[in-house]
Amino acid sequence: MIDFRDVDQAKPYKLFKELYKIAVLENQKNVEAISISTFNSEKSEVDSRFVNIKLLKGAEFIFFSNYKSPKSEAFKLHPQITALFYWSAIDVQIRIKAKIKKTPASFNDEYFKKRSKHKNALAISSNQSQFVQSYEDVVNKYNEVLETENLLKCPNFWGGFAFTPYYFEFWKGHESRINKRDVYQLNGTNWDHKIIQP
Amino acid sequence: MIDFRDVDQAKPYKLFKELYKIAVLENQKNVEAISISTFNSEKSEVDSRFVNIKLLKGAEFIFFSNYKSPKSEAFKLHPQITALFYWSAIDVQIRIKAKIKKTPASFNDEYFKKRSKHKNALAISSNQSQFVQSYEDVVNKYNEVLETENLLKCPNFWGGFAFTPYYFEFWKGHESRINKRDVYQLNGTNWDHKIIQP
Numbered sequence: 001m002i003d004f005r006d007v008d009q010a011k012p013y014k015l016f017k018e019l020y021k022i023a024v025l026e027n028q029k030n031v032e033a034i035s036i037s038t039f040n041s042e043k044s045e046v047d048s049r050f051v052n053i054k055l056l057k058g059a060e061f062i063f064f065s066n067y068k069s070p071k072s073e074a075f076k077l078h079p080q081i082t083a084l085f086y087w088s089a090i091d092v093q094i095r096i097k098a099k100i101k102k103t104p105a106s107f108n109d110e111y112f113k114k115r116s117k118h119k120n121a122l123a124i125s126s127n128q129s130q131f132v133q134s135y136e137d138v139v140n141k142y143n144e145v146l147e148t149e150n151l152l153k154c155p156n157f158w159g160g161f162a163f164t165p166y167y168f169e170f171w172k173g174h175e176s177r178i179n180k181r182d183v184y185q186l187n188g189t190n191w192d193h194k195i196i197q198p
Numbered sequence: 199m200i201d202f203r204d205v206d207q208a209k210p211y212k213l214f215k216e217l218y219k220i221a222v223l224e225n226q227k228n229v230e231a232i233s234i235s236t237f238n239s240e241k242s243e244v245d246s247r248f249v250n251i252k253l254l255k256g257a258e259f260i261f262f263s264n265y266k267s268p269k270s271e272a273f274k275l276h277p278q279i280t281a282l283f284y285w286s287a288i289d290v291q292i293r294i295k296a297k298i299k300k301t302p303a304s305f306n307d308e309y310f311k312k313r314s315k316h317k318n319a320l321a322i323s324s325n326q327s328q329f330v331q332s333y334e335d336v337v338n339k340y341n342e343v344l345e346t347e348n349l350l351k352c353p354n355f356w357g358g359f360a361f362t363p364y365y366f367e368f369w370k371g372h373e374s375r376i377n378k379r380d381v382y383q384l385n386g387t388n389w390d391h392k393i394i395q396p
Contacts, residue, residue, distance in 0.1 A: 029286040037235035037246040037280070048235040048246065048280040050291055082235070082246040088227040093248055122375050126395045135378055138395055142376055177320050178340055180333055197324045197336055 002032050008059040010191050012168040012184040016056075019092055019170070026089035034063075035084045038074035047074060060162040061096070062103060064111070066128035067157045075100050081163060091173035096165045103160030112154035121146040123158045169196075200230050206257040208389050210366040210382040214254075217290055217368070224287035232261075233282045236272035245272060258360040259294070260301060262309070264326035265355045273298050279361060289371035294363045301358030310352035319344040321356045367394075 002020065007013050023031050030052075037048040049071065055062040061083065065072060075081070079101065085094040112120060125138075125145040132138055166186040173179050179198040184191045200218065205211050221229050228250075235246040247269065253260040259281065263270060273279070277299065283292040310318060323336075323343040330336055343349075364384040371377050377396040382389045 030284075033284065033286075035233045035235075035246060035282050035284070037233075037244045039237045039244045044276075044278070045295070046235045046237045046244065046276070046278060046280050047293075047295070048233060048282045049293060050282070050284055078242075078244070080242070080244060082244050084233050084246045084248070086228075086231065086233075086248055088231075095245075095247060097243070097245070119375060122396065128396070129379075129394050131392050132395050133393070135393060138393075139376055177317060178337055181327075194329050195331070195333060195336075196327050197330050198320065198326070 002053050003055045005055060005057040007056055010059075011193070012165070012170075012191055013056075013059070015170060015182075015184075016094065016168070019087070019090070019094065023087040023090050023092070026087075028087045028089040031087065033085075034061075036063075036071065037082045037084070038071055039078040039080075040070070040074040041077045047071070054160075057162075059164050061098070061165070062160050062162045064108075064123075064158070064160045066123070066126065067102070067159055069128040072161075075161065083163065093169075093171040093173075095167075095169040095171065096163075097167035098163035098165045100161055100163040103162050105154075105156075105159065108159035109154045111160065112158070113152050117146065117151040120151040121149070124149055124151070124155055200251050201253045203253060203255040205254055208257075209391070210363070210368075210389055211254075211257065213368060213380075213382075214292065214366070217285070217288070217292065221285040221288050221290070224285075226285045226287040229285065231283075232259075234261075234269065235280045235282070236269055237276040237278075238268070238272040239275045245269070252358075255360075257362050259296070259363075260358050260360045262306075262321075262356070262358045264321070264324065265300070265357055267326040270359075273359065281361065291367075291369040291371075293365075293367040293369070294361075295365035296361035296363045298359055298361040301360050303352075303354075303357065306357035307352045309358065310356070311350050315344070315349040318349040319347070322347055322349070322353055 032052045033050045034053050035048050035050050039046055051063040053061050053063050079099055081100050083096040125142045168184040170182045181196045183194045183196055230250045231248045232251050233246050233248050237244055249261040251259050251261050277297055279298050281294040323340045366382040368380045379394045381392045381394055
């Protein structure tokens with residue numbers, strides 16, 4: 001579930017919250033799952049993966065990750081992303097173009113302390129996306145960290161990313177396939193609204 | 199549903215077909231939906247959207263689109279994409295990095311003829327992703343085309359895209375969050391298999 005804190009009052013944020021609530025009521029699985037697309041300019045390669053959004057705070061969507069992961073490297077090289085929700089329970093796609101940056105270390109420390117020790121043991125033990133000999137090695141390292149490490153201390157290679165949208169598209173599927181597409185685009189401090197063709 | 203035709207016999211394609219079958223048995227909604235991420239090098243912008251995979255033919259995943267759409271422009275500028283399935287019914291993510299190109303016009307013509315007239319009226323009438331005054335204008339134009347146009351003739355601005363993977367990652371969620379990640383990477387004509395950390 002996404003934790004909403006002092007959410008921005010502009011129209012696209014209100015729409016986002018409304019649709020989120022309907023999706024939850026309709027029992028959408030993994031409602032907080034979002035695909036994050038990146039461009040690694042050194043490799044000249046587009047990549048994409050799902051993460052879980054934990055917070056919508058003001059105008060920022062926040063998730064957490066290993067700061068040495070391939071996606072962190074891509075954010076550094078090209079700090080623009082596209083994020084995509086698709087809620088099949090209500091046939092709605094929300095596309096967000098945004099700028100992304102790290103959350104402050106003090107914020108990460110505080111957040112880390114409130115997580116379960118199991119999540120924290122995994123955050124500490126896993127060299128995200130690095131090769132490993134076997135799945136058993138992953139489990140063994142996790143169990144060792146669970147027993148031996150201070151699980152309240154946020155490691156410096158772990159923390160949040162916050163992305164701030166400059167573009168929202170709300171896509172609503174229609175059985176006729178004449179789908180509705182509403183675009184909100186940031187223009188200075190205003191959000192321009194337009195309809196685009198399916 | 200995805201139509202499988204003479205699918206490549208290599209391991210990652212076999213795994214893909216197995217997982218697809220399990221997802222279908224578990225009643226996964228929109229099992230053919232995949233997010234396609236692109237990079238528009240002129241705008242220096244990453245973008246992403248869901249499409250429906252219609253065919254897996256040999257080693258090519260195929261979907262159809264308007265050739266004047268923003269994604270078509272991005273494919274031309276940067277013909278590498280990442281495609282992402284997420285099947286919540288079985289908690290499986292499949293990440294595919296691939297090269298993308300248009301399907302031949304003869305293939306498009308043949309495919310177009312077999313589609314419903316309603317789908318074809320929409321393909322002909324919609325200037326995909328272009329602004330429009332109102333949703334009613336979209337519906338009116340669709341209805342006009344449905345009545346007046348030859349709905350068996352594939353317009354030259356519509357057709358397929360085929361992407362051929364060079365990388366597969368099969369991610370399987372685990373309740374402990376110690377998720378399994380199997381990577382298959384094309385090396386010449388062989389697929390190297392590795393395990394990566396969660």
